[in-house]
Amino acid sequence: MxxxxxxxxxxxxxxxxxxxxxxxxxxxxxxxxxxxxxxxxxxxxxxxxxxxxxxxxxxxxxxxxxxxxxxxxxxxxxxxxxxxxxxxxxxxxxxxxxxxxxxLPGEPAGSEDPVSLVYGWSMDPLAHPDRYLEPLARCLVAVHSTPLDGTWELPGRHPAGPDEVRSAAAEKLARARAELELPAAGVRRWREWLDDDRLWPDRLVLVHGDVHPGHTLVEGGRSGPPVLSALLDWANAGIGDQAADFVDMLYAGGPDVLDRLLDAYRAAGGEVPAGLRSHVLARASFLWVHVALRGLDTGRPAWTRTALRRMPR
Incomplete structure (x- = not known):
């Protein structure tokens, strides 16, 4: 480079x-x-x-x-x-x-509508999991097992440990409650999630941080179904919570895609703690708090309105 x-x-x-x-x-x-x-x-x-x-x-x-x-x-x-x-x-x-x-060669596996924030797939991720979800799982295992040996980490740019990640989420919820009208059911769910020690990781790993269809390129079509060829946009990467790399695939593809991805991740040697699936579901719900605040911070009120509509009620 x-x-x-x-x-x-x-x-x-x-x-x-x-x-x-x-x-x-x-x-x-x-x-x-x-x-x-x-x-x-x-x-x-x-x-x-x-x-x-x-x-x-x-x-x-x-x-x-x-x-x-x-x-x-x-x-x-x-x-x-x-x-x-x-x-x-x-x-x-x-x-x-x-x-x-x-x-890089290839086309995005999907794209996000800038208004509704809903993903549309250019392919069916479940039709040929050996061509997309399984290689994606192998990518995530490789990323999450990257040694945190001090050779690449930047001082002061990463959370110190799992408690800091959890505290940051709690602070984000507190800010959202102060600045937005959040649904009571959502607040209850998020507070239960923040208080449940069984769901939170006991260690952090390297994460991509933004694994959604638009950041994955696929190639193929003439010689067979499209196959995963590239993983783009590492802007949110860093040391963090393993579950972060499953949230957007759940959001884009639903529970079936999440479950197939977790199965492939486990088969590829990835560690799947007992509470990981529930943790991903909660993080996916909490994503709308993040989007609502990003709308406020970047002057995009449509994001905030969309996020508030999508929150659990």
Whole structure:
């Protein structure tokens, strides 16, 4: 991974941004080929082609806090690149305000509607689990078993232990109760979850943190069903709760997808504690508290309204 962290890349003007990135990458990006993707919560994404026929992804943080997470993401990518059985982004340019890497082949397994926040699949994840859910489970086992040996962790950027993760969730609930009208049934469920020692992990692991269909690429179709080929967008990666990597697949695919993924995870050598499934279900419900607050923090009231409608009542 090459790193250039001097000048701040400009935003807005695609031609200027392409010229800036071209200098750092050693290729000539074509501004007229640009295709934007503003669906991401934290980063703006630009797809560009170069004159030599290569295709590139440029990511720009939307906010300073997203920019600060790039250092963690880069360190995690370095730690997992040779461990996971699928491709991950190979950053060729990395500044505090811009990341660029060759576009990986394949298409997203699904996408999220930006208004309803509901996922639509481009494939049936249960139709051929050996092509998607099982390799995804092997990826998660590889990520979760990454040694926490101090060779890649960044001081002060990760929770100190399980109690800190639990406390952060409790603080988030307290803030949401103070700023939003939460349903009483949801609050009761979340407080019971926070108080149940049986559900919370006794150790933390490396997690991807955002494993949903849009961050998984699949290839195939002509020679057979699509197969998982890449795992993208490690912006939320870090040391955390194992259950975090199952929440979005439950949300996107329902309990059947979760159960098949957990079975495959166990078969691949992953540890599945007795309370993990219940913990994932609770975390998935609590996800709407997170989304509601993100709506407040990023000036997207539609997210907050959608989250409040989706909370358990």
């Amino acid at each position: 090459s790193t250039t962290a001097t000048a701040t890349p400009p935003g807005g003007d695609v031609a200027v941004l392409a010229a800036y990135a071209s200098r750092g990458l050693g290729v000539t990006l074509v501004p007229d080929s640009a295709r934007g993707d503003d669906s991401g919560w934290d980063f703006r994404v630009l797809h560009l082609s170069a004159t030599d026929g290569t295709h590139w992804i440029l990511r720009q943080p939307r906010r300073p806090d997203a920019s600060g997470r790039l250092a963690v993401e880069g360190a995690v990518l370095g730690a997992v690149r040779d461990r996971v059985p699928v491709r991950v982004p190979d950053w060729r340019l990395h500044t505090p305000d811009l990341v660029a890497y060759p576009r």
